[in-house]
Amino acid sequence: MKIKIILEYIDHKIVAHFIKSIYPIVNKFKNSIQFLIG
Known part of the structure; x- marks a missing residue:
């Protein structure tokens, strides 16, 4: 149980x-895509 918490x-x-x-x-x-589209 403790191992699972540590792994998470x-x-x-x-x-x-x-x-x-x-x-x-x-x-x-x-931003590049918006610049190209806009």
Whole structure:
């Protein structure tokens, strides 16, 4: 039971790190598309 909680905690940390690193890239990409369309 404790192991599952630890794994979920680590998983959330990895997901948070992934979102933090990929969000600016996605944002830039979105801005580029809006610039091309607009």
